[in-house]
Amino acid sequence: MSKKDFLRKIxxxxxxxxxxxxxxxxxxxxxxxxxHIGHAKSISLNFSIAQEYNGRCNLRMDDTNPLTENExxxxxLKDAVKWLGFEWSGDVKYTSDYFxxxxxxxxxxxxxxxxxxxxxxxxxxxxxxGTVTTPGKRxxxxxxxxxxxLELFERMKNGEFEEGEHILRAKIDMTSPNMKMRDxxxxxxxxxxxxxxxxxxxxxxxxxxxxxxxxxxxxxxTHSFCTLEFENNREVYNWLIDTLGLKPPRPYQYEFARLNxxxxxxxxxxxxxxxEGGYVxxxxxxxxxxxxxxxxxxYTPEAILNFCNQxxxxxxxxxxxxxxxxxxxxxxxxxxxxxxxxVLNPLKVTIANYDGYEEIExxxxxxxxxxxxxxxxxxxxEIYIDRDDFNLNPPKGYYRLTPNQPVRLKFAYxxxxxxxxxxxxxxxxxxxxxxxxxxxxxQDRSGIxxxxxxxxxxxxxxxxxxxxxxxxxxxxENPQGVEDLNPNSLQIIKNSLVEKSVIExxxxxxxxxxxxxxxxDPQEYSTAKPIFNKIVSLKDSWSKKQTQxxxxxxxxxxxxxxxxxxxxxxxxxxxxxxxxxxxxKSEYNLNNQLxxxxxxDTKLLEFFHSAIKDGSNPITVANIVTNEVAxxxxxxxxxxxxxxxxxKIADMIDKEIISTKIAKTLFEEIAKSGKxxxxxxxxxxxxxxxxxxxxxxxxxxxxxxxxxxxEKFRAGNKKLIGFFVGEVLxxxxxxxxxxxxxxxxxxxxxxx
RNA sequence: UGGGGUAUCGCCAAGUGGUAAGGCAACUGGUUUUGGUCCAGUCAUUCGGGGGUUCGAGUCCCUCUACCCCAUCCA
Numbered sequence: 001m002s003k004k005d006f007l008r009k010i011x012x013x014x015x016x017x018x019x020x021x022x023x024x025x026x027x028x029x030x031x032x033x034x035x036h037i038g039h040a041k042s043i044s045l046n047f048s049i050a051q052e053y054n055g056r057c058n059l060r061m062d063d064t065n066p067l068t069e070n071e072x073x074x075x076x077l078k079d080a081v082k083w084l085g086f087e088w089s090g091d092v093k094y095t096s097d098y099f100x101x102x103x104x105x106x107x108x109x110x111x112x113x114x115x116x117x118x119x120x121x122x123x124x125x126x127x128x129x130g131t132v133t134t135p136g137k138r139x140x141x142x143x144x145x146x147x148x149x150l151e152l153f154e155r156m157k158n159g160e161f162e163e164g165e166h167i168l169r170a171k172i173d174m175t176s177p178n179m180k181m182r183d184x185x186x187x188x189x190x191x192x193x194x195x196x197x198x199x200x201x202x203x204x205x206x207x208x209x210x211x212x213x214x215x216x217x218x219x220x221x222t223h224s225f226c227t228l229e230f231e232n233n234r235e236v237y238n239w240l241i242d243t244l245g246l247k248p249p250r251p252y253q254y255e256f257a258r259l260n261x262x263x264x265x266x267x268x269x270x271x272x273x274x275x276e277g278g279y280v281x282x283x284x285x286x287x288x289x290x291x292x293x294x295x296x297x298x299y300t301p302e303a304i305l306n307f308c309n310q311x312x313x314x315x316x317x318x319x320x321x322x323x324x325x326x327x328x329x330x331x332x333x334x335x336x337x338x339x340x341x342x343v344l345n346p347l348k349v350t351i352a353n354y355d356g357y358e359e360i361e362x363x364x365x366x367x368x369x370x371x372x373x374x375x376x377x378x379x380x381x382e383i384y385i386d387r388d389d390f391n392l393n394p395p396k397g398y399y400r401l402t403p404n405q406p407v408r409l410k411f412a413y414x415x416x417x418x419x420x421x422x423x424x425x426x427x428x429x430x431x432x433x434x435x436x437x438x439x440x441x442x443q444d445r446s447g448i449x450x451x452x453x454x455x456x457x458x459x460x461x462x463x464x465x466x467x468x469x470x471x472x473x474x475x476x477e478n479p480q481g482v483e484d485l486n487p488n489s490l491q492i493i494k495n496s497l498v499e500k501s502v503i504e505x506x507x508x509x510x511x512x513x514x515x516x517x518x519x520x521d522p523q524e525y526s527t528a529k530p531i532f533n534k535i536v537s538l539k540d541s542w543s544k545k546q547t548q549x550x551x552x553x554x555x556x557x558x559x560x561x562x563x564x565x566x567x568x569x570x571x572x573x574x575x576x577x578x579x580x581x582x583x584x585k586s587e588y589n590l591n592n593q594l595x596x597x598x599x600x601d602t603k604l605l606e607f608f609h610s611a612i613k614d615g616s617n618p619i620t621v622a623n624i625v626t627n628e629v630a631x632x633x634x635x636x637x638x639x640x641x642x643x644x645x646x647x648k649i650a651d652m653i654d655k656e657i658i659s660t661k662i663a664k665t666l667f668e669e670i671a672k673s674g675k676x677x678x679x680x681x682x683x684x685x686x687x688x689x690x691x692x693x694x695x696x697x698x699x700x701x702x703x704x705x706x707x708x709x710x711e712k713f714r715a716g717n718k719k720l721i722g723f724f725v726g727e728v729l730x731x732x733x734x735x736x737x738x739x740x741x742x743x744x745x746x747x748x749x750x751x752x
Numbered sequence: 753u754g755g756g757g758u759a760u761c762g763c764c765a766a767g768u769g770g771u772a773a774g775g776c777a778a779c780u781g782g783u784u785u786u787g788g789u790c791c792a793g794u795c796a797u798u799c800g801g802g803g804g805u806u807c808g809a810g811u812c813c814c815u816c817u818a819c820c821c822c823a824u825c826c827a
Contacts, residue, residue, distance in 0.1 A: 003766055003774075030827050065826065122825065131823050133753045167825060177755040179822050188825040208827050231756055232822050255757085257820095262763085268827095310775055312765050314758095317820050321763045324776050334789060368789055399787065408785060441785065453785040514786045542787040569802060569815040593804050597814055627805055627813045634813095660806060661769080709771070719771065719797075722808055726770030738770095742807040 005313040011053055020222045020249050023055035028062045031073035033268040034283040034290045035080040038259040044308040047086040058219055059088035063096045064211050066195035080291040084301045095215050096197045102206050105214055110149045114243050116142050117152040118169045129182050135175035136182045159203035163189045180232045186210040213237040216251040224251045227258040260319045263472040264289045265479055286533050287473045287489050298519025298535035303329040329536050333517045338364035341455040342498040342512035346384040348430040354381050362411040375501040379412055382459035384497050389454040399451035408453040414439035455513045462497040465530040570596040588618035597626045610643035620650040628667045640674035648677045659688045659738055690737040699748050702727045713749055
């Protein structure tokens with residue numbers, strides 16, 4: 001983690017400020033589906049952060065909906081976390097373990113008159129909620145007494161009512177602009193399905209907005225990371241913890257963008273559709289973006305984790321290119337895995353002038369992989385090569401065997417084409433070649449130059465294998481559903497050949513030279529019937545070039561430069577604002593934008609007027625008010641600085657006592673401390689230095705220290721003036737008059 | 753449409769007023785008995801658009817635009 005993402009920064013700050021003794025995170029999936037690569041991001045995030053900051057991370061099954069959840073998914077979730085190499089703190093947690101505590105909290109809420117039993121039906125609730133633009137209205141049942149609510153709620157729990165008859169809601173605000181705050185549902189009745197863990201004990205179940213914050217609190221979670229779509233729920237989260245008056249330390253929720261990848265779908269619903277519709281062979285089909293799928297395909301946990309680190313964590317909705325994932329797995333396997341020879345589409349080759357048998361020592365790893373190990377390769381008159389490695393009418397740039405281009409058999413001899421034997425349909429079924437006796441690998445004295453070395457297997461000893469080649473599941477970058485499925489996402493070749501050492505080896509992952517990385521299928525592989533999954537192909541600039549030639553380039557829609565050239569756009573003014581606007585312009589000579597901003601904001605306008613009372617320059621004041629004050633007011637509506645402070649700062653700027661740069665930091669300080677600006681300037685000696693005699697030596701020093709940048713500047717990088725000015729300012733702790741510095745630097749840089 | 757978010761290279765993503773990081777992809781060239789790896793190099797005068805403030809703006813202010821989320825008794 002070289003660069004810290006925003007979540008890690010939050011954690012660091014909280015630790016630094018001693019907000020928490022120890023941080024606790026959690027990965028809280030609902031056990032209603034198989035975890036996918038998006039979960040891997042969340043797992044990696046929560047567990048890694050806990051690890052890095054010496055905290056703990058819980059694995060919690062958020063199992064509050066008995067209709068969709070089951071044990072099978074719990075196991076898949078646990079497997080995924082374990083496989084990725086993480087350990088959860090203590091036992092696996094379940095929200096269902098907190099049902100009793102949660103019930104107590106609900107009663108407390110009722111007693112505080114912050115929750116009530118509502119008896120509206122579903123449609124009514126929907127209707128009463130209003131819409132995003134219109135406020136809702138509260139149910140008449142909200143007026144029920146505490147005792148009545150308590151009684152009803154208990155009877156709900158006891159199963160005395162049917163589903164939908166009653167519901168427990170928080171009493172918040174039916175007119176809130178945030179829909180989630182319009183009296184959110186807390187508990188609902190479910191009787192038709194038993195909970196996979198609590199069975200029929202409960203007739204009521206807590207809803208997410210109620211259960212989640214409280215479960216976090218119960219577990220002592222400090223940082224509750226979730227995805228962007230829960231941003232609106234954060235207000236409910238905080239409301240619950242605040243109104244219950246829960247003692248600190250309490251958890252806070254932070255949101256990050258969920259992972260999306262092109263050419264795949266990530267939603268549980270769509271994944272379920274693929275499985276249930278039989279479009280794939282189960283949740284662990286190697287084409288699925290599920291963790292089980294990647295595992296079965298042959299991905300390593302390290303590759304997935306590296307991928308997660310590479311893509312980072314941020315708040316922008318984004319779609320990661322699958323190429324990034326493919327890079328991660330290639331990069332990992334390249335360092336780890338033995339190279340062997342396999343022939344996917346065998347073409348028989350008879351070496352006419354070879355009659356013996358020999359065994360050739362061959363290393364499992366190329367020189368650039370720091371691992372050792374080798375095996376003996378049988379070699380005889382009859383071998384197989386890949387059909388792609390021979391061509392009677394080769395395209396331009398073809399490096400492999402052709403009638404007039406010899407090729408090396410990797411680790412063995414150079415061969416030259418003699419004759420092609422065709423079947424009655426004209427298809428080549430075998431070729432005859434001749435080998436060059438003194439061209440053996442390592443002791444080549446033939447002098448023959450060859451363009452490439454190809455893989456091969458000896459005919460008698462080679463083992464037949466089945467290979468399953470996977471292509472992306474969808475043909476579209478942003479697939480909507482099964483209609484975008486790639487019909488060729490799975491290609492099975494049953495009669496591929498591999499050197500026998502592969503079958504004898506205990507290794508499970510191999511690089512089939514010049515083809516890709518392959519994995520012994522963990523379910524179906526056996527020595528008698530070897531089955532290999534292709535994990536990922538090798539980067540292949542040759543075949544890419546070939547396909548690019550054939551497929552005309554998809555003309556990507558060009559990014560259109562926005563052209564809404566409404567110059568210097570400012571908000572429309574009302575009649576009264578217009579009058580103020582004109583007055584500001586004529587009376588104080590303010591420009592359109594300053595006048596516009598002030599005339600629309602009464603608070604700023606008030607600030608402005610009081611600040612110029614004592615004769616400060618209106619333009620300077622207006623600039624400070626519309627920029628600095630407006631910024632501060634955005635974050636804090638009750639500032640502790642006064643208009644008088646602003647007027648003092650403005651005076652100092654006008655008298656050139658301080659620079660505008662200092663004025664900025666000065667303002668920030670009084671906004672925080674409320675101190676008198678003139679005093680601060682005196683105390684800290686912030687008066688600006690304008691005397692060239694003082695500044696010049698500093699400039700010279702800076703230039704002397706940065707000769708490389710001086711070169712760059714002289715070579716034409718004029719922006720570097722900012723760098724030099726910045727350095728000089730740094731050297732004077734910001735006190736040098738930047739205007740003067742700028743002029744002096746400019747002339748200095750052009751000297752000599 | 754009210755509210756909450758987000759916009760920096762083809763794709764991710766750093767950057768909190770002073771030289772636009774890094775990875776993927778792409779493209780050169782070198783090494784190579786894998787058209788792989790590795791190595792060297794190229795790839796944002798510009799940060800969604802327009803203004804304003806400043807000696808200096810991706811960063812502060814105003815404004816416009818685009819996209820995402822919220823009206824499940826799902827999570």
